Amino acid sequence: MIKEIQLRVTLPEEQQDPDIKKRAAAFLDEDVSNITGVVILRKSIDARKKIVVFNYKLAVYINEELPKESEYHFDYKDVSSASEIHIIGFGPAGMYAALRCIELGYKPVVLERGKDVQKRRRDIKAINQDHVVNGDSNYCFGEGGAGTYSDGKLYTRSLKRGDVRRIFENLVFHGATNEILVDAHPHIGTNKLPKIIKRIRETILNYGGEIHFETKVTDFVIQKDHIKTLILDDNREMKVEKVILATGHSARDIFELLHKKNIAIEAKxxxxxxxxxxxxxxxxxxxxxxxxxxxxxxxxxxxxxxxxxxxxxxxxxxxxxxxxxxxxxxxxxxxxxxxxxxxxxxxxxxxxxxxxxxxxxxxxxxxxxxxxxxxxxxxxxxxxxxxxxxxxxxxxxxxxxxxxxxxxxxxxxxxxxxxxxxxxxxxxxxxxxxxxxxxxxxxxxxxxxxxxxxxxxxxxxxxxSRTSSPVKIPRNDTLEHPQISNLFPCGEGGGYAGGIVSAAMDGERCAEAAIQR
Known part of the structure; x- marks a missing residue:
């Protein structure tokens, strides 16, 4: 038998005896020997009154085996010879779009203007110590996006946009602690997040995806209503079929490029x-x-x-x-x-x-x-x-x-x-x-x-000043830009997310939409 219960434990009670199993047994009036395990489903702190209270949501297993593994499975497969989908930007939206492409049998080709997390550290040190700003590698640009070196908060109100638990489980799959599945306001920390980002990169590369760092998109070649070619900053040209635009809220050059080419954008x-x-x-x-x-x-x-x-x-x-x-x-x-x-x-x-x-x-x-x-x-x-x-x-x-x-x-x-x-x-x-x-x-x-x-x-x-993008890139019901049939605006830069988790969910949605089209 499995019973879900809610417990409120005061700080003095928690300090005196932190054994949650004994508390669950007392709450259920059950012999503690019959409880084979307790899983914390949610934990929060209520500090509104003078005595601080810990709120627990628990699954109590009574004469029942605990589950041995998560119900979430990430079925990555070799996509090295599969059809390609190009993703501009490797923040949360771009990363999760790439992972979802691999799950669905498509090859992600990621173009990221910044550097990988290790090389990015040197440019961040240069800002802090030498006051030198690298316009393509900083706290906003580079592998993992703006969240990598600015906290890793995972709290979101976007509960109707996708499977939040799936996003969290994927982070745990790539090395985050199980605590993020429990805490009411989960947080990874800027010292731990880079290692998780690196593991996500390795998953993408190991299963046949491509990631091109220090590769900046400077122009689009458009025929009729279709992006045919991406122009890169070294004048290389890259043929494309479908493009997920996940460049983040600070990629001002992309907004300016779209505006210059009369591709619709909106103030938000x-x-x-x-x-x-x-x-x-x-x-x-x-x-x-x-x-x-x-x-x-x-x-x-x-x-x-x-x-x-x-x-x-x-x-x-x-x-x-x-x-x-x-x-x-x-x-x-x-x-x-x-x-x-x-x-x-x-x-x-x-x-x-x-x-x-x-x-x-x-x-x-x-x-x-x-x-x-x-x-x-x-x-x-x-x-x-x-x-x-x-x-x-x-x-x-x-x-x-x-x-x-x-x-x-x-x-x-x-x-x-x-x-x-x-x-x-x-x-x-x-x-x-x-x-x-x-x-x-x-x-x-x-x-x-x-x-x-x-x-x-x-x-x-x-x-x-960078709480969110001041620009929205419109998209229709199929998540494509209304003028450009193979362009999928995505994440914070498109105006469709407000943090790591909502951006990740939008990245998955855009990958699914691009594949369906």
């Missing part, structure tokens, strides 16, 4: 703002009511905040407990910040993007002549402003939090995890009024929701 909603960084112990103290010392059983505390200000949402984005702020620029002459956490989330700082919804009609009027690229040009303008205010290096402009809210320059800044360094700057006046004023009101509201959050022990750092 997005958000911009800043990244705020607190000492982790402050967030722990607020969330867990634990003072300066967090109990060992509790992970570094996270938070999620939202406030309506003047008809717009101001909200936290990509919250990184125990993490680092990193430079995410993709071109020289811009400063962009993002966040990441190692798997243990053991850094002494917590950071999060705090962003504001951008309304194209109201906020982008001065960029309207750029048409569908108005949001992209607005992004660029703020990133250049941030670059100038930071001293024209990857040093980022920053301000103490309450100084920002009060509208005054910070005479000095707090210690920060941002490796290129910070310089004091009046972000309250550098940001456009529609953005800065809402952020200031939002921070005031967050201080009321989380007492102690609004403190001058926190820095805000600018600018957080």
């Amino acid at each position: 909603s997005f958000a911009m703002g800043v990244r705020v960084e607190h000492p982790q112990h402050i967030i722990d103290s607020i969330q867990y009511n634990c003072g300066m010392e967090r109990p060992d059983l509790l992970p570094a505390a996270a938070y999620s905040l939202v406030q309506q200000v003047k008809g717009r949402g101001v909200y936290s984005f990509c919250m990184c407990p125990g993490g680092f702020i990193v430079p995410a620029a993709t071109e020289a002459g811009e400063v962009v910040v993002n966040g990441m956490s190692p798997s243990r989330r053991n850094n002494k700082f917590a950071n999060s993007g705090i962003v504001v919804e951008i309304n194209a009609d109201e906020d982008l009027r001065s960029f309207a002549h750029h048409g569908a690229l108005a949001g992209l040009e607005f992004q660029k303008s703020l990133e250049r402003t941030s670059f100038t205010a930071g001293g024209r290096t990857q040093t980022a402009p920053a301000q103490r939090l309450t100084d920002f809210v009060d509208g005054k320059l910070s005479p000095q800044l707090n210690e920060s995890s941002y490796q290129p360094g910070l310089v004091s700057a009046p972000l309250h006046s550098l940001l456009p009024k529609h953005l800065g004023s809402r952020l200031r009101k939002g921070f005031e509201a967050f201080g009321h929701k989380m007492h102690g959050y609004n403190t001058n022990e926190a820095n805000i750092v600018g600018v957080e």
